[in-house]
Structure formats: C-alpha cells, structure tokens
Amino acid sequence: xxxxxxxxxxxxxxxxxxxxxxxxxxxxxxxxxxxxxxxxxxxxxxxxxxxxxxxxxxxxxxxxxxxxxxxxxxxxxxxxxxxxxxxxxxxxxxxxxxxxxxxxxxxxxxxxxxxxx
Amino acid sequence: xxxxxxxxxxxxxxxxxxxxxxxxxxxxxxxxxxxxxxxxxxxxxxxxxxxxxxxxxxxxxxxxxxxxxxxxxxxxxxxxxxxxxxxxxxxxxxxxxxxxxxxxxxxxxxxxxxxxxxxxxxxxxxxxxxxxxxxxxxxxxxxxxxxxxxxxxxxxxxxxxxxxxxxxxxxxxxxxxxxxxxxxxxxxxxxxxxxxxxxxxxxxxxxxxxxxxxxx
Numbered sequence: 034x035x036x037x038x039x040x041x042x043x044x045x046x047x048x049x050x051x052x053x054x055x056x057x058x059x060x061x062x063x064x065x066x067x068x069x070x071x072x073x074x075x076x077x078x079x080x081x082x083x084x085x086x087x088x089x090x091x092x093x094x095x096x097x098x099x100x101x102x103x104x105x106x107x108x109x110x111x112x113x114x115x116x117x118x119x120x121x122x123x124x125x126x127x128x129x130x131x132x133x134x135x136x137x138x139x140x141x142x143x144x145x146x147x148x149x150x
Numbered sequence: 151x152x153x154x155x156x157x158x159x160x161x162x163x164x165x166x167x168x169x170x171x172x173x174x175x176x177x178x179x180x181x182x183x184x185x186x187x188x189x190x191x192x193x194x195x196x197x198x199x200x201x202x203x204x205x206x207x208x209x210x211x212x213x214x215x216x217x218x219x220x221x222x223x224x225x226x227x228x229x230x231x232x233x234x235x236x237x238x239x240x241x242x243x244x245x246x247x248x249x250x251x252x253x254x255x256x257x258x259x260x261x262x263x264x265x266x267x268x269x270x271x272x273x274x275x276x277x278x279x280x281x282x283x284x285x286x287x288x289x290x291x292x293x294x295x296x297x298x299x300x301x302x303x304x305x306x307x308x309x310x311x312x313x314x315x316x317x318x319x320x321x322x323x324x325x326x327x328x329x330x331x332x333x334x335x336x337x338x339x340x341x342x343x344x345x346x347x348x349x350x351x352x353x354x355x356x357x358x359x360x361x362x363x364x365x366x
Contacts, residue, residue: 039340048349095350098282102163103274104215105250110283111350127274134360135353139339148339 038149041065046150049090050136051075052083058090065143065150072144077133085125088132089118151315153177153185154201156212158193158223162287166277167213167248169291170304176312177211183315193223202239209244211311216249216270219256232259240265244314248307250274253363266366267320269310273361277303278351299351302338303358306330310364324364331359 046062053059054074064072078084092115099111106124109117117125142148155177157168168189177185186205188197193214202210212229215222219232230239232255241264247257253270260268279286280299294300309330313323335355338348 039336042339042341042348044346045339045349045352048346091349095346096282098284099278099347099350100283100286101276101278101350101354102166102286103250103276104163104167104213104248105217105274108162108283108286131353131357135356138335138356 036147038146041143041148041150048094049087050139052078052087056083058087061139061143062150064140065148077136077140081129084129084133085118085121087136088129089115091132092118092128151183151209152205152207153183153209153211153315154188154205154207155185156188156193156198156201156210156214156223156229157190158212158214158225159190160193160224163277164213164215166279166294166300167304167307169294170300171213171308173295174304174308176308177209177315180312180315183209191224193227193229195223195227195229198223198229199239207243209246209311209315211246211248211314213248216247216252216256218251218254221247221249221252221256230256230260232256235259235263237263239263242266246270246310246314248275248310253361257363257365261365267314267364268366269314269323269362269364271358271361272363273357275307275358275361276354278347278354280347280351282347299348302334302351303355306334306358320364320366324362327362327364328359331355331362335359 048061049058050061050064051059059075095111097111102108114128118128158164159168177183188201220228221230223229240260243265244267245260245265246269253272257268257270278299280297313326
C-alpha cells in the first residue's frame with residue numbers, strides 16, 4: 034500500500050544534503066523543490082574530501098551544545114566531532130559514513146514521495 | 151525463566167542506560183521472569199562469572215562499554231573477551247549486550263560457543279540528549295527521564311529485552327526493532343517546533359538501526 038506523503042519538518046529543510054553540478058551544496062529544501070531531472074544531477078559526492086565538506090557543513094548547522102554519547106567512546110560534543118572529521122580520524126570517518134547513510138535515506142524518501150514540503 | 155540483569159553504571163552514559171532500564175522495567179514486567187541484578191561496583195569479572203554459574207540464568211541482559219572483541223563492566227574491567235569465554239558461561243543462553251561493537255567478533259564467538267541467541271550492535275551505538283552538553287553532566291535522573299530524545303533511543307534499546315523474553319523468532323524480532331527505528335526517525339523528521347538537536351540525532355538513530363544485529 035502506498036504511504037501518504039508526510040510533511041517534512043521545517044528545521045530539517047535548511048540542512049545541506051547533496052551537491053549540485055557546479056559543486057555547491059544543496060539544501061533539503063532545494064532538493065525537494067527541484068524537478069526530477071535536476072535532482073538526478075545532484076548527488077552525494079564521491080570524493081571523500083567533498084563528503085567531509087558536506088558533513089562539516091551539516092554539523093555547523095547543529096547547535097554548538099549538541100552532544101552524542103556512546104558505549105565505547107563516551108561523550109563527544111559537536112565540536113569534538115567536527116575536529117575528528119577535519120583530522121580524518123577513525124571516528125571522523127564514522128561520522129561521515131553515518132551522515133551519508135542518513136542523507137541517502139532522506140533522499141530516497143523524498144524521491145519516493147514519502148516526504149514532501 | 152531466570153534473567154541476569156547487569157548494569158555497570160560507572161560513567162555518564164552507563165548511568166543514563168541504567169536509569170532508563172530501571173524506569174522502563176521491560177524485564178521486570180515480563181511475565182514469569184525471575185531477575186537477579188548486578189549493579190555498579192559489583193560488576194566485576196569474578197561476580198559476573200559467579201552470577202552466571204550460581205544463578206544459571208536463561209537470559210543475560212547487560213550494559214557496558216564494548217569493543218569488537220570484548221565487553222566491559224565497572225570501570226572498564228573486562229567481563230567477556232574473544233578467546234577467553236568458557237562454553238558454560240554462554241551455552242543455551244539468550245544474551246543481549248547493550249554496548250558498542252560487541253555484535254561483531256564477540257557476539258559471533260558467543261553464538262559459536264552455543265548461545266541460543268545474541269543481540270547487540272556491530273558498530274558504535276549512539277544516543278543524543280535533547281538537553282545538550284551543558285546540562286547532561288548534572289541532569290538529575292528525573293531530568294534524564296524527561297528528555298524526549300533520550301527516551302526515543304532508550305525505548306528501542308530496552309524493548310529488545312522484552313521482545314527476546316517473548317521468545318519470538320529471530321527474524322521477527324529483528325524486523326520489530328527495525329520498524330521501531332523507522333517509526334522513530336519518521337516521527338522526528340516530521341515534527342514541527344523542534345530544533346536542530348533532533349537533526350543531530352536522526353543520523354544516529356539511522357546508524358543504530360543499520361548496525362543492530364541479532365542472531366542464533
């Protein structure tokens with residue numbers, strides 16, 4: 034059964050989620066507004082350095098006070114994680130992978146029409 | 151059925167898990183389950199082994215820090231480590247480790263040694279509080295329980311225990327947990343009036359979903 038489209042939260046719309054052909058980041062809102070053929074040309078970057086750039090841009094839009102905890106590494110603030118990404122540590126690479134996995138899911142849900150403006 | 155409930159509860163993140171596990175009482179509220187508890191400084195290697203042998207639990211649910219090859223108790227003391235687990239400690243038992251990474255090497259070893267079931271995470275398991283970094287250190291247990299994002303993460307994490315105790319088939323149990331993650335992500339993505347703390351949490355909910363593992 035086809036799912037009824039759900040309205041995406043406005044705070045999620047400002048987050049970068051792809052790059053356009055020229056290499057500028059594209060927000061969730063811009064992605065939702067674009068036509069299908071334009072969206073096809075907007076994709077997640079394949080170069081690791083561009084992926085890092087996109088993820089850092091997303092992270093800078095999270096509150097500075099944001100913090101994540103886990104049962105392996107303890108507590109990491111948003112700024113700790115940005116530093117890990119910039120330094121390309123194992124944890125930083127995990128953060129890039131994590132954000133890309135989520136962005137991919139978000140993109141698929143927008144393309145399937147499950148999420149709408 | 152006998153359950154051994156282990157909460158190392160020695161730093162902020164293990165304490166948060168203990169607070170939610172106690173409050174949600176998924177094991178205590180499961181019918182026909184008799185629980186034994188090991189908490190805080192009692193979670194030593196010796197006490198853990200004694201509880202496993204003396205208590206003969208059918209189900210072990212434990213919270214602690216983890217790596218691919220080991221699971222830790224109070225203060226980082228090693229409770230289980232690949233290559234050092236005795237068959238009698240795990241054989242025939244259902245085991246849930248709420249921990250980072252232990253579903254990788256350690257979980258495989260535990261199942262090879264005869265565990266009936268193992269549930270855990272193949273990678274880091276993350277949580278994000280809505281209250282932020284400044285408040286999380288000093289938050290009371292009541293404040294922690296009132297944090298809606300923590301509640302989302304911990305509801306799923308603790309529901310695993312309840313579903314295991316229902317003895318559902320592994321694929322059904324796994325599908326239910328994935329559904330819970332999907333519903334949680336869906337809920338927060340469409341909530342208005344929230345802030346970007348939620349956006350920070352979404353990738354982590356999706357990550358936890360991706361790396362939750364249960365096998366027998």
